[in-house]
Amino acid sequence: MWARLRRFTPARIGLGRVGGSVPTRALLDFELAHARARDAVHARFDASALADELRGAGFGEVLVVSSQARDRMEYLLRPDLGRALDAESLEKLRESRGSACGLGVVIGDGLSAAAPARHAVPLLRELQTARGSNWTNVTTVVANHARVALGDEIGELLGAEAVVVLIGERPGLSSPDSLGVYLTWAPRAGRTDAERNCISNVRPEGLAYTEAARRLVYLLGEARRLKLSGVALKDDSEASGKTSEKRLARSC
Amino acid sequence: MAYSVTIGGCTRSFGDLKILLAKATPARSGDALAGVSAEDEEERALAKMALADVPLARFLEELLIPYEQDEVTRLIVDTHDAQAFTAIGSLTVGEFREWLLDPATDTDVLARAAPGITPEMAAAVSKLMRNQDLILAGQKCRVVTRFRNTLGLPGRLSVRLQPNHPTDDVRGIAASMLEGLLYGCGDAVIGVNPASDSLQAVTRLLEMMNAFRERYDVPTQTCVLAHVTNTLRAMELRAPVDLVFQSIGGTEGTNRSFGVSLKLLEEARAAALELQRGTVGDNVMYFETGQGSALSAGAHEGVDQQTCEARAYAVARHLKPLLVNTVVGFIGPEYLLDGKQIIRAGLEDHFCGKLLGLPMGCDVCYTNHAEADQDDMDTLLTLLAVAGVNFVMGVPGADDVMLNYQSTSFHDALYARSVLGLRRAPEFEAWLERMGIADSRGDLAGTGAERKLLPGASEWLG
Numbered sequence: 001m002w003a004r005l006r007r008f009t010p011a012r013i014g015l016g017r018v019g020g021s022v023p024t025r026a027l028l029d030f031e032l033a034h035a036r037a038r039d040a041v042h043a044r045f046d047a048s049a050l051a052d053e054l055r056g057a058g059f060g061e062v063l064v065v066s067s068q069a070r071d072r073m074e075y076l077l078r079p080d081l082g083r084a085l086d087a088e089s090l091e092k093l094r095e096s097r098g099s100a101c102g103l104g105v106v107i108g109d110g111l112s113a114a115a116p117a118r119h120a121v122p123l124l125r126e127l128q129t130a131r132g133s134n135w136t137n138v139t140t141v142v143a144n145h146a147r148v149a150l151g152d153e154i155g156e157l158l159g160a161e162a163v164v165v166l167i168g169e170r171p172g173l174s175s176p177d178s179l180g181v182y183l184t185w186a187p188r189a190g191r192t193d194a195e196r197n198c199i200s201n202v203r204p205e206g207l208a209y210t211e212a213a214r215r216l217v218y219l220l221g222e223a224r225r226l227k228l229s230g231v232a233l234k235d236d237s238e239a240s241g242k243t244s245e246k247r248l249a250r251s252c
Numbered sequence: 253m254a255y256s257v258t259i260g261g262c263t264r265s266f267g268d269l270k271i272l273l274a275k276a277t278p279a280r281s282g283d284a285l286a287g288v289s290a291e292d293e294e295e296r297a298l299a300k301m302a303l304a305d306v307p308l309a310r311f312l313e314e315l316l317i318p319y320e321q322d323e324v325t326r327l328i329v330d331t332h333d334a335q336a337f338t339a340i341g342s343l344t345v346g347e348f349r350e351w352l353l354d355p356a357t358d359t360d361v362l363a364r365a366a367p368g369i370t371p372e373m374a375a376a377v378s379k380l381m382r383n384q385d386l387i388l389a390g391q392k393c394r395v396v397t398r399f400r401n402t403l404g405l406p407g408r409l410s411v412r413l414q415p416n417h418p419t420d421d422v423r424g425i426a427a428s429m430l431e432g433l434l435y436g437c438g439d440a441v442i443g444v445n446p447a448s449d450s451l452q453a454v455t456r457l458l459e460m461m462n463a464f465r466e467r468y469d470v471p472t473q474t475c476v477l478a479h480v481t482n483t484l485r486a487m488e489l490r491a492p493v494d495l496v497f498q499s500i501g502g503t504e505g506t507n508r509s510f511g512v513s514l515k516l517l518e519e520a521r522a523a524a525l526e527l528q529r530g531t532v533g534d535n536v537m538y539f540e541t542g543q544g545s546a547l548s549a550g551a552h553e554g555v556d557q558q559t560c561e562a563r564a565y566a567v568a569r570h571l572k573p574l575l576v577n578t579v580v581g582f583i584g585p586e587y588l589l590d591g592k593q594i595i596r597a598g599l600e601d602h603f604c605g606k607l608l609g610l611p612m613g614c615d616v617c618y619t620n621h622a623e624a625d626q627d628d629m630d631t632l633l634t635l636l637a638v639a640g641v642n643f644v645m646g647v648p649g650a651d652d653v654m655l656n657y658q659s660t661s662f663h664d665a666l667y668a669r670s671v672l673g674l675r676r677a678p679e680f681e682a683w684l685e686r687m688g689i690a691d692s693r694g695d696l697a698g699t700g701a702e703r704k705l706l707p708g709a710s711e712w713l714g
Contacts, residue, residue, distance in 0.1 A: 001702060005431075005713060009417055009424030012649020012661075013431045020666025020696075022649075030626075030649065034658070037620035076585050076621055077281055111621050170584075171620050172656030201418070247445070247655065248499050248545045248583055 033173040040176040045109035047142045062140045065089035069145040082147035093157040102137040104160035108146025112168030114177040120166050126213035148182050155187025163187040183219050185229035195230035257302040264298045269314045274556035275299035276379045282544045282557040282587035304346030311372045317553045322504045328566045337368030348377045352389040359394050366609035371562035374604040386599040390639040393606035397574045398533020401471045401679035404611050409674035410643040411665045413438035416654035420447045426712035435662035437646035439680035443475040454478045455491040462492035467708045471679035480520045487523050495538045496520045502563025505551025535574035542579040543597050544587025562604045576610045581618040591628030598632045613643035617659040637668040
């Protein structure tokens, strides 16, 4: 019976019990999942390797920047530092500002370095084929120790019309590598979460790349048409924002 | 007004009550992030000494957030019961701790004093209390509430069955509900967090959960934890709403960031009362809170996060809830770093809520970016069960696959019942026995019960 019901949900039902306690195998399965989620949070994000991969995949020039958080623990404890560029990165972005930038694409580690490492390139490939000729001047930036709002400052420095941030989401036991996608029109430091649109849980076992790309193209088109993003730009196919990251607090 | 303490000829001063409270707070990452915590351990210890000498009456004069500026402050001041306060009105914060621990201060005395205690007084005294003090005093407080069953009676522990699903799949939710009931969970509420905000999704879940409950005539309540504005609209559409859910905070600005005000919450409560769906009582509200929400909303006004949390309980108290749930480890390590901080906060929240007269439950939980694990949750669950917490969560295998965090499981509830002899709500207990799910002592029957329940669920589970 439980084997049948388990098809309906990824929840841990039908584990069985020993008295009232969890059987050993289920206990150890849980611990393995927790270990993987913990490793995802603390894994080092190899920004240069990802930048090389992006260049190799034909995404042109790719900049690598860092937030002001110097290590993982500081990143976790000081969300404010993860939302601001360090001095060197500021300089780098100022220098790079040349021709007009239409769209800034920022790829950050967020709370799971594994998410952008695995899903950023395949998602961007889908986006490229889905995008058509609408966005020609795209600048790609890979950001270390990044929170979502870091994209505002980057987009502002690039002079971008809009910024798309691809970032690792808070990992769950069954989803250590979920990628979140955030769109902000007219990015500048100080934008609020209400001014963004979010597509959540992008990964093969969650929201497929093609579907995520389709939604993003729709949102980008609407943002350009209405000259705004956020709550005023509702994607009718999906509630904006991830429930887990809205419960009681902002965490991006 | 400044507060000071002199030790060995050295005097340390604290600018005002807000600063003093923040610096007297046991260490936690959220107060450090806000820049309000003590600079070192000595300053924290000295702040506690200075706080111990502050008369409770002082809290009625020096308001942490101005009356004109904040409707939560106005609520606290305007509803303060001066008569009830006389029992403790002459005490300092340090003496208040001793009064709380005194055996002569029993359940009845505490219940009579509750309307005279403000959130700031509760927060202040909790800062001077060790974990065992929080458990001892918390255990003496009893808060009983009713809707379709009776929650919070002595020797009882209830469970919110939390059958969340990443895409609100009705079959997936029904499968988790079925298993939870077979584990004897769900007497506090069967409450699902919807993945989608849409009114259509909310009403679909309300209909399904209500039909499921009616099918087996379960003496409990169901709830979809949607935003209060959506629940109001669902009630207008005559969807079966038992409880109105809302996240709340301890400052007007925090509540604004949640899209609510006292007026809106009062309206929603009135609408739910009109439906008269409760059979044994009319506590129709379900609130969630958590330390850190005010800072996260940029609305903490320089007040430490634990005092902000206690102020949220003033909002809850005003609306006579069935359930108040502190979601203690959910927000993340920037507010509560590790197991030690989460455990301490869980005990503080339970104590402060109960002292103020609230039916406190706790989502004993952590996220994967916090420095915590199942061992820490076992510890907090055990401590809270000893402290007499009204309810905890029941999530399949402790893994919430929608909200991406770990809470307590169906198994965890059985553990707490087993080691502490805690029983379920009486009406629910009788139902479990009628259905053959548990025996008269509350022990789960062997296999067979699922075969009795499954045919009735074929509408959802095929």
